[in-house]
Amino acid sequence: MSTPPASAESPVEGRLIxxxxxxxxxxxxxxxxxxxxxxxxxxxFARWAWRQLTSMRTALxxxxxxxxxxxxxxxxxxxxxxxxxxxEWIEDAPTWGPILDRLGFFDVYAAPWFAAIYLxxxxxxxxxxxxxxxxxxxxxRTPPPRAPxxxxxxxxxxxxTTSPDTPGAQTSAAPASTAPASAASVLDDVEADxxxxxxxxxxxxxxxxxxxxxxGWVSAEKGYARETGNLLFHAALIVLLIAVGYGAVFGWxxxxxxxxGNGFSNTLTQYDAWGGGRLAxxxxxxxxxxxxxxxxxxxxxxxxxxxxxRLFEAEVTARAEPGAxxxxxxxxxxxxxxxxxxxxxxxxxxxxxxxxxxxxxxxLVFDDAVVVLPQDGNQTSIGVVKVPDALPQLGFQMLFLPxxxxxxxxxPFSSFPDADDPAIFASAWVGDLGLDxxxxxxxxxxxxxxMSQVGLEALRPGQTWDLPDGIGSVSFTGWQRWASFQIAxxxxxxxxxxxxxLALIGLMMSLYVxxxxxxxxxxxxxxxVTIEVAGLARTDEADLxxxxxxxxxxxxxxxxxxGPGQASGERLGEDSGMMDGQNxxxxxx
Amino acid sequence: xxxxDLAGWSNAAVxxxxxxxxxSMIAFAATFSARGNRVSPDARKTPxxxxxGADSAPSVRVDPAASGQPTTAxxxxxxxRRAGNVGLSLAWLGFGxxxxxxxxxxxxxxxxxxxxxxxxxxxxxxxxxxxxxxMSLRRxxxxxxxxxxxxxxxxxxxxxxxxxxEAAQLVPALTSWWLVIHVSAAIVSGGAFTIAAxxxxxxxxxxxxxxxxxxxxxVARLPQAVKLDTMAYRxxxxxxxxxxxxxxxxxxxxxxxxxxYWGWDPKETWAFITWVIYAGYLHARATxxxxxxxxxxxxxxxxxxxxxxxxGVNLFVNSLHSYAGV
Ligand code: HEM
Numbered sequence: 001m002s003t004p005p006a007s008a009e010s011p012v013e014g015r016l017i018x019x020x021x022x023x024x025x026x027x028x029x030x031x032x033x034x035x036x037x038x039x040x041x042x043x044x045f046a047r048w049a050w051r052q053l054t055s056m057r058t059a060l061x062x063x064x065x066x067x068x069x070x071x072x073x074x075x076x077x078x079x080x081x082x083x084x085x086x087x088e089w090i091e092d093a094p095t096w097g098p099i100l101d102r103l104g105f106f107d108v109y110a111a112p113w114f115a116a117i118y119l120x121x122x123x124x125x126x127x128x129x130x131x132x133x134x135x136x137x138x139x140x141r142t143p144p145p146r147a148p149x150x151x152x153x154x155x156x157x158x159x160x161t162t163s164p165d166t167p168g169a170q171t172s173a174a175p176a177s178t179a180p181a182s183a184a185s186v187l188d189d190v191e192a193d194x195x196x197x198x199x200x201x202x203x204x205x206x207x208x209x210x211x212x213x214x215x216g217w218v219s220a221e222k223g224y225a226r227e228t229g230n231l232l233f234h235a236a237l238i239v240l241l242i243a244v245g246y247g248a249v250f251g252w253x254x255x256x257x258x259x260x261g262n263g264f265s266n267t268l269t270q271y272d273a274w275g276g277g278r279l280a281x282x283x284x285x286x287x288x289x290x291x292x293x294x295x296x297x298x299x300x301x302x303x304x305x306x307x308x309x310r311l312f313e314a315e316v317t318a319r320a321e322p323g324a325x326x327x328x329x330x331x332x333x334x335x336x337x338x339x340x341x342x343x344x345x346x347x348x349x350x351x352x353x354x355x356x357x358x359x360x361x362x363x364l365v366f367d368d369a370v371v372v373l374p375q376d377g378n379q380t381s382i383g384v385v386k387v388p389d390a391l392p393q394l395g396f397q398m399l400f401l402p403x404x405x406x407x408x409x410x411x412p413f414s415s416f417p418d419a420d421d422p423a424i425f426a427s428a429w430v431g432d433l434g435l436d437x438x439x440x441x442x443x444x445x446x447x448x449x450x451m452s453q454v455g456l457e458a459l460r461p462g463q464t465w466d467l468p469d470g471i472g473s474v475s476f477t478g479w480q481r482w483a484s485f486q487i488a489x490x491x492x493x494x495x496x497x498x499x500x501x502l503a504l505i506g507l508m509m510s511l512y513v514x515x516x517x518x519x520x521x522x523x524x525x526x527x528x529v530t531i532e533v534a535g536l537a538r539t540d541e542a543d544l545x546x547x548x549x550x551x552x553x554x555x556x557x558x559x560x561x562x563g564p565g566q567a568s569g570e571r572l573g574e575d576s577g578m579m580d581g582q583n584x585x586x587x588x589x
Numbered sequence: 590x591x592x593x594d595l596a597g598w599s600n601a602a603v604x605x606x607x608x609x610x611x612x613s614m615i616a617f618a619a620t621f622s623a624r625g626n627r628v629s630p631d632a633r634k635t636p637x638x639x640x641x642g643a644d645s646a647p648s649v650r651v652d653p654a655a656s657g658q659p660t661t662a663x664x665x666x667x668x669x670r671r672a673g674n675v676g677l678s679l680a681w682l683g684f685g686x687x688x689x690x691x692x693x694x695x696x697x698x699x700x701x702x703x704x705x706x707x708x709x710x711x712x713x714x715x716x717x718x719x720x721x722x723x724m725s726l727r728r729x730x731x732x733x734x735x736x737x738x739x740x741x742x743x744x745x746x747x748x749x750x751x752x753x754x755e756a757a758q759l760v761p762a763l764t765s766w767w768l769v770i771h772v773s774a775a776i777v778s779g780g781a782f783t784i785a786a787x788x789x790x791x792x793x794x795x796x797x798x799x800x801x802x803x804x805x806x807x808v809a810r811l812p813q814a815v816k817l818d819t820m821a822y823r824x825x826x827x828x829x830x831x832x833x834x835x836x837x838x839x840x841x842x843x844x845x846x847x848x849x850y851w852g853w854d855p856k857e858t859w860a861f862i863t864w865v866i867y868a869g870y871l872h873a874r875a876t877x878x879x880x881x882x883x884x885x886x887x888x889x890x891x892x893x894x895x896x897x898x899x900x901g902v903n904l905f906v907n908s909l910h911s912y913a914g915v
Pocket of ligand 1: 054055056057059063121122124125126128129230237510868871
């Protein structure tokens with residue numbers, strides 16, 4: 001066998017890159033010059049910068065930067081999650097608070113520097129994936145390269161020579177159609193078998209020196225899905241980011257508290273709080289409505305985890321749009337209901353004591369169930385009543401306790417979240433509620449600047465408190481529950497889910513598919529056919545023994561195992577033309 | 590059997606497992622201290638295939654113990670081997686008891702046994718030991734036994750001492766199939782992360798010894814650094830997609846429970862950080878100059894981040910996820 005000039009094989013090899021490495025001409029490789037100074041000239045600099053950005057090392061550094069940048073958001077309070085805590089934090093740290101605030105540390109995941117990192121990372125991914133996709137598509141259309149000259153150098157190698165009484169000869173009794181054991185028939189069998197098992201196969205004949213029998217070869221490769229999967233994975237991440245961004249721009253969410261017996265219809269004015277992305281349209285909300293018929297709760301009553309919630313259930317009657325038939329649905333904590341892309345989630349619950357207020361003349365000036373907000377796990381709740389129609393105006397601050405208890409240290413508090421023994425501690429105020437100055441007021445806070453406190457009283461259901469000086473009376477007539485709902489529309493979530501699913505599939509392909517090659521060379525000789533079988537793993541951790549055995553079996557190998565070729569244990573030499581193995585270390589820096 | 594009995598049996602099984610695992614760990618430790626300079630069978634010269642050989646860090650191949658060896662196995666220290674066998678058998682027994690403890694706990698509570706930190710830790714211990722034992726079905730991993738049983742014991746110990754909680758029903762937000770899927774995936778990947786971290790630690794130790802050419806004593810009983818590295822990689826190649834899946838399942842659950850699939854809650858944030866670090870590890874392994882030791886440090890960092898997510902966020906940070914009672 002003559003050794004062909006290196007150039008005869010290298011160009012072919014050069015096009016087939018290792019699945020896991022960038023092509024020699026790809027963007028990653030040249031990053032070896034990372035430490036070098038950028039070349040002069042705008043074009044040169046741009047190219048240099050692009051190569052830096054799309055290098056594997058930059059991707060690595062950006063990944064770490066992203067991990068580090070995400071940390072402060074888990075340590076410092078975040079506006080998006082707890083704005084009140086953020087305000088307190090800043091107030092408590094007058095020096096650092098405002099500085100950190102300016103730098104976006106209370107809104108890390110929306111901060112420009114955080115965005116800069118992930119956007120750079122994604123530009124880097126795109127710059128990395130696009131050229132690799134091109135190379136991969138080309139590789140998919142190129143047949144495997146010709147078999148290297150010296151198969152015996154491969155890690156898995158077998159060779160044997162058929163004696164005249166092996167397969168072909170043995171079947172002399174069989175019909176004449178039985179092929180004789182020639183090199184060509186062996187290669188035919190091997191090729192057919194490999195194709196059937198979905199290997200990509202190339203077949204050829206070596207150039208032979210004068211007087212020698214030419215030997216034929218089959219070269220086959222499998223595992224292209226590894227690179228396909230890897231590209232799919234990275235591309236899916238980009239799609240995921242786009243989907244998340246799309247949802248953020250077009251999505252919206254709002255919160256609303258609904259008392260039992262009351263209704264909600266999906267228009268902006270009905271929300272207690274509503275926020276939408278830049279392009280979300282508050283006018284085009286889906287026109288559904290519902291009424292909270294009943295809210296059911298159960299709490300643990302045994303000593304272990306006493307008070308832990310066991311059941312939350314909101315029964316509603318709903319209409320998808322005005323005039324649509326009314327349906328009864330139950331919303332539970334993990335079971336939202338959906339209307340036309342908007343989902344209604346149950347996120348909280350509480351109490352609404354019924355309060356009646358009469359003025360000095362005994363006229364009923366207030367009669368409503370007042371939403372009070374829970375302050376702890378046992379539903380110790382606070383709320384206010386404002387009675388602008390009384391003269392003078394009246395206001396009440398209320399502490400509502402579903403199961404009242406009093407403690408020397410803590411004062412009144414609730415000892416159990418269910419309404420076993422409800423009580424109200426009310427403090428009454430007289431004066432000007434300040435509702436007329438046009439400044440919007442919270443319904444949960446009494447502005448007492450222009451009011452004076454006239455008394456404090458504890459009330460049980462059914463009890464009435466006659467206010468001092470005959471200015472009126474207040475009665476606690478009963479209570480009901482409320483539920484709070486989050487209503488959200490995120491048009492990006494389905495694409496995001498699909499993208500993450502694809503990313504997972506791609507990831508598994510790229511981690512578990514093994515890319516590998518096998519070769520068979522067969523030459524007719526005077527004493528029989530000499531057959532060589534060899535295999536090469538092109539990715540980490542591929543085990544080729546089984547592949548080589550399978551092929552050897554098809555080629556009619558005698559019992560035995562493949563062993564390493566002569567060159568085992570050392571790296572394949574440059575002259576073998578099999579450079580791919582090295583690309584993995586040499587390719588990207 | 591009454592419910593209270595079940596709880597008692599569960600606790601008894603867990604305590605029995607701790608005793609058994611302590612003996613198992615001692616037996617495993619004995620394999621290291623047994624006299625004789627046994628070279629691990631893995632250190633026998635095996636042909637280095639191109640796929641593996643070409644990537645291994647070039648510097649780590651100086652292994653006097655291995656390179657000069659004939660291909661026949663060196664005489665194996667009998668006592669060490671017997672100790673290893675005892676350790677492995679006891680580890681299986683301990684695993685069975687732990688599993689029993691977790692299952693009984695689940696039966697008692699009438700749900701999956703991961704409603705609070707105690708149960709979660711118990712299940713994690715089962716996962717750590719399970720991953721180790723599953724791997725040891727296919728190869729000789731007695732040298733890893735000390736670490737695997739040690740990590741398991743530490744986890745169970747922490748569970749019964751610090752984190753013990755009476756079983757109770759789940760709060761409504763936790764009763765979801767997605768919880769079962771999400772948490773079981775997270776627990777199993779956590780077990781795998783832990784075993785991989787142990788392997789990586791051993792790799793760093795062995796690699797250092799190989800680099801300095803001083804391979805004696807306990808280090809000599811470890812497989813070659815290249816092998817340790819490959820093993821750690823294989824586990825992480827299994828654990829990383831599973832972790833990815835756990836995060837996705839968590840997002841689906843969050844969307845169902847809270848109306849958003851991602852909200853940068855501390856638990857979510859640290860799951861993300863962990864994910865990103867392990868992605869960095871995989872990239873480092875494919876980047877020249879980062880393979881080997883640097884990649885190993887990254888893998889350890891990933892595990893630390895996993896632990897922060899597990900202990901730090903559950904115990905110290907106010908997170909939506911903190912309601913898994915302590
Ligand atoms: C958001 C940023 C990125 C993430 C989360 C990410 C994630 C991953 C993960 C998890 C793998 C493991 C799959 C495997 O090992 O085969 C991987 C592999 C890979 N990534 Fe990325 N990647 C990112 C950016 C990049 C960039 C910018 C490049 C280009 C320089 C890149 C090139 C590669 C390559 C070549 C592999 C195959 C490595 C191997 O041989 O194992 N990735 N990536």
